[in-house]
Amino acid sequence: MYLYYGQATLTNCAFVANYSTGAGAGLVTSSSGARRSPTASSGSTGAAAARIRLPDRQLRNAHRQLLLRPGLDRHAGGVGNIGDDPLFVRNPSDGATAGASAGTTTTATFIFKPARPASTAATTAPCLPMWPISRQRRHLRTPPHRSRRQPPGCRQRGGYGAYESPFLPEPRLVRAVSRRTHGTLGDFDIDLPLDPSATPVEPRRNGPKKLILVFSERWWPSMAIWATSQK
Amino acid sequence: MVAVDGDLGDKSEVTLSGGTLNAVSMTGREMTVEINGVPDRSCLRLSLAGWWTEAGVRSPVEASWYARPPR
Numbered sequence: 001m002y003l004y005y006g007q008a009t010l011t012n013c014a015f016v017a018n019y020s021t022g023a024g025a026g027l028v029t030s031s032s033g034a035r036r037s038p039t040a041s042s043g044s045t046g047a048a049a050a051r052i053r054l055p056d057r058q059l060r061n062a063h064r065q066l067l068l069r070p071g072l073d074r075h076a077g078g079v080g081n082i083g084d085d086p087l088f089v090r091n092p093s094d095g096a097t098a099g100a101s102a103g104t105t106t107t108a109t110f111i112f113k114p115a116r117p118a119s120t121a122a123t124t125a126p127c128l129p130m131w132p133i134s135r136q137r138r139h140l141r142t143p144p145h146r147s148r149r150q151p152p153g154c155r156q157r158g159g160y161g162a163y164e165s166p167f168l169p170e171p172r173l174v175r176a177v178s179r180r181t182h183g184t185l186g187d188f189d190i191d192l193p194l195d196p197s198a199t200p201v202e203p204r205r206n207g208p209k210k211l212i213l214v215f216s217e218r219w220w221p222s223m224a225i226w227a228t229s230q231k
Numbered sequence: 232m233v234a235v236d237g238d239l240g241d242k243s244e245v246t247l248s249g250g251t252l253n254a255v256s257m258t259g260r261e262m263t264v265e266i267n268g269v270p271d272r273s274c275l276r277l278s279l280a281g282w283w284t285e286a287g288v289r290s291p292v293e294a295s296w297y298a299r300p301p302r
Contacts, residue, residue, distance in 0.1 A: 207250065207269030211277065213262040 175214040178202045248276035 177189040178201075189212070190201055202208050242255050250269035255262065262279075269275050 205271065206267075207271060207273070208275065209265065209267060211264040211266065213264065213279075215260045215262065 172216040173213055174216050177212045178204075178208040179210045179212055180204060181210075244279055246278040249273055250275065 173194060176192040176194060178192055179187050179189050181187050190204075192201055192211070242252050245252055245255050245264055247266060247269075250266045253265040253267060255264055257263070264277065266275075
């Protein structure tokens with residue numbers, strides 16, 4: 001998310017599992033009086049905002065593509081809104097107390113609470129005063145149903161918020177193997193059937209020792225960067 | 232995919248029908264489950280639960296395999 005010449009206040013927002021192909025993912029401000037208090041980033045890769053997953057699209061090369069109008073804290077309300085508490089909390093197992101002071105960056109482990117608003121996939125709330133404005137507009141894909149009079153990025157139903165993208169794939173178990181390490185000869189894998197009705201396949205004595213499960217979706221560690229810098 | 236409790240090391244996300252679960256780890260899309268003590272000629276059922284993805288909490292995943300074919 002790129003804040004450009006804005007005065008937005010982002011409160012208790014979480015940027016989770018964004019992908020960066022260039023300058024990074026997360027929250028970046030430029031010539032902006034935006035404040036983050038506190039805003040957390042989890043599972044995002046990269047150093048600066050370049051690509052962020054939004055409810056109705058994926059923005060590629062989003063650097064300078066997102067402009068938040070001043071006053072993002074005037075969110076439209078509704079379930080899952082970006083103005084809601086994301087219930088993104090520091091993992092109690094950290095054994096430490098959260099609360100980095102302003103101007104500092106602390107690395108900690110964060111988790112979502114089950115009732116997090118990000119679990120809400122949709123809302124009928126009106127559009128937020130926020131839409132992508134691009135200097136590279138050719139990278140934006142406008143859905144065909146959208147009127148040119150509508151702010152780009154504004155859905156006909158629902159608005160931006162702390163949603164989880166419906167475009168993300170369901171996690172599937174795509175492969176499983178039973179692995180044995182045979183001394184200096186190395187690893188020998190036997191494919192395990194994913195079909196419960198398939199014939200048994202681990203013939204080696206003493207059963208499986210190590211199972212390798214491959215999923216369709218990568219694992220995002222719950223490590224987060226909590227940046228409380230105030231601008 | 233993220234462990235709901237934020238910790239894979241506690242092994243609470245993986246349940247076995249037999250044997251002993253020693254360790255669970257995950258790198259990228261690969262989860263490694265280290266076990267021992269699975270009896271021969273038994274069916275091992277592995278269940279995964281207590282995780283969520285970017286798209287929300289998912290139902291438990293189960294898979295089962297035989298440890299040596301029954302004769």
